[in-house]
Amino acid sequence: MTKQTNxxxxxxxxxxFATLLPMAAVAREGIQxxxxxxxxxxxxxxxxxxxxxxxxxxxxxPIDAFIAAELEAKGIAPAPAADKVTLLRRASLDLxxxxxxxxxxxxxxxxxxxxxxxxxVDRLLASPRYGERWARHWLDLTRYAESEGFKADETRPxxxxxxxxxxxxxxxDKPCGRFVQEQIAGDELWPGNNDALIATAFNRHYADxxxxxxxxxxxxxxxxxxxxxxxxxxxxxxxxxxxxHDHKFEPILQTDYY
Numbered sequence: 001m002t003k004q005t006n007x008x009x010x011x012x013x014x015x016x017f018a019t020l021l022p023m024a025a026v027a028r029e030g031i032q033x034x035x036x037x038x039x040x041x042x043x044x045x046x047x048x049x050x051x052x053x054x055x056x057x058x059x060x061x062p063i064d065a066f067i068a069a070e071l072e073a074k075g076i077a078p079a080p081a082a083d084k085v086t087l088l089r090r091a092s093l094d095l096x097x098x099x100x101x102x103x104x105x106x107x108x109x110x111x112x113x114x115x116x117x118x119x120x121v122d123r124l125l126a127s128p129r130y131g132e133r134w135a136r137h138w139l140d141l142t143r144y145a146e147s148e149g150f151k152a153d154e155t156r157p158x159x160x161x162x163x164x165x166x167x168x169x170x171x172x173d174k175p176c177g178r179f180v181q182e183q184i185a186g187d188e189l190w191p192g193n194n195d196a197l198i199a200t201a202f203n204r205h206y207a208d209x210x211x212x213x214x215x216x217x218x219x220x221x222x223x224x225x226x227x228x229x230x231x232x233x234x235x236x237x238x239x240x241x242x243x244x245h246d247h248k249f250e251p252i253l254q255t256d257y258y
Contacts, residue, residue, distance in 0.1 A: 084109055143207075159205075165195060224243065239257060
């Protein structure tokens with residue numbers, strides 16, 4: 001049962017914060033070796049492919065072996081192989097977001113060669129629908145929108161150019177490094193390249209209240225949004241904690257944030 005008190009709310013709040021101070025006051029002297037040793041910051045290595053004992057598992061590639069090893073360890077039997085129509089539907093929906101046409105189903109059923117499914121995958125990857133389908137995932141990460149947000153919510157008439165840039169980059173199989181650089185600093189790295197200039201709209205998708213009264217606060221909120229989004233999208237890390245203090249769980253200092 002909670003003991004009643006007549007202390008002012010401000011006093012109680014200050015007292016509760018005081019209990020947190022010893023933990024919060026432990027400042028790190030920069031980024032420590034333990035921070036860098038975290039598994040997420042280690043160089044990616046190729047693990048050994050596990051050996052499978054159960055002959056019921058059909059291993060066609062290393063990925064199959066890793067999945068089979070987990071199933072085998074848990075005593076789960078493999079599911080039966082999917083029929084050709086099911087396999088075609090899965091590939092079509094996954095790569096383009098669209099079901100196969102009846103003509104595509106007939107062509108796949110008629111192709112009895114060992115390369116039949118490989119040809120389907122190549123066809124789907126070459127389709128413009130592939131870039132349109134997978135661009136949606138990237139656009140969600142980059143907070144793509146065609147209006148400003150907030151009360152006025154003005155339209156952004158040229159936002160579609162960035163949307164089409166992402167879709168075309170995927171369809172062109174653009175190298176990941178170039179894709180990243182164009183969006184963060186394309187105007188600086190390739191000032192004469194239209195794609196690179198359009199790509200920097202990545203930094204422009206923040207919500208914006210154009211009639212904000214406090215313009216300094218508006219500017220800082222925009223810069224915070226860009227910083228947080230770059231961290232979340234390209235590094236897979238939450239940066240916002242470091243606005244107010246050195247990050248407690250990630251090797252990000254407050255000075256790094258700003």
